[in-house]
Amino acid sequence: MGARLFAVIDTLDAMTSDRPYRKGLSFDVDKAEIQSMSGTQFDPAAVRIFLETEPVLRNMVSLKCGAADILMAR
Template sequence: MREHETGLHSRRVACHTVVLAKHIFPNDEQRLAQIYWGALLHDLGKIGVPDGVLLKVGPLTENEWTIMRRHPDDGHRLVGRLAGMEEAADIVRSHEERFDGGGYPRGLRGEDIPFGARLFAVIDTLDAMTSDRPYRQGLTFDAAKAEILHMSGSQFDPVAVNALLAEEAVLRQMVDMKCVSEPTKST
């Protein structure tokens, strides 16, 4: 409601993360739904971030970053209140973690990060890199893929990166279309 691009981004990454999740969990509809909802709601905690920080055009100050870094925990508290959304809530809380432990809010590393959040991290970066921003044009799919491959094992789980490679044709098409559809029963 406060920033249109965030909503479109959330819908795209939910669609795209499910593509990777289906590669790993092809017949687990409940798990796929949890991963979809976790990806869709990943930035819900930003509703608690003041507009002056959330919509700021320039770089954030250290104090503003402290406020921004609270959004995964705030989102986890909100989604965690919903019955049956435990895995989705864990994805929301862990979506800013890095495979090498350099993320936030808890500095989780490797397999301590929920698997859905590790899949999401690859897709979130793919979407961010291939989307136009006011200050730069989006990269090509190939350029974004090359950067993700370069960060495999540090920022990203190699298993998630391999799923990206396995589903490259579908994801390339979705990125080109900027998919924003709602999940279907087969999602």
């Protein structure tokens, strides 16, 4: 289960991160994409846990993206 959860969280991190070729996507866009892949790319139980911990993950993404903005301003 740990690896299955990691797959979901790693996808969230990758999609919300800025890349040289695109800006990071919003948490809500990523959430919808992860939900749509439940049962195909992701274990439905892992997606359920992702949804249950949404407030914590949303905060983590906000902190990560905010830290990136601060570093870029320097």
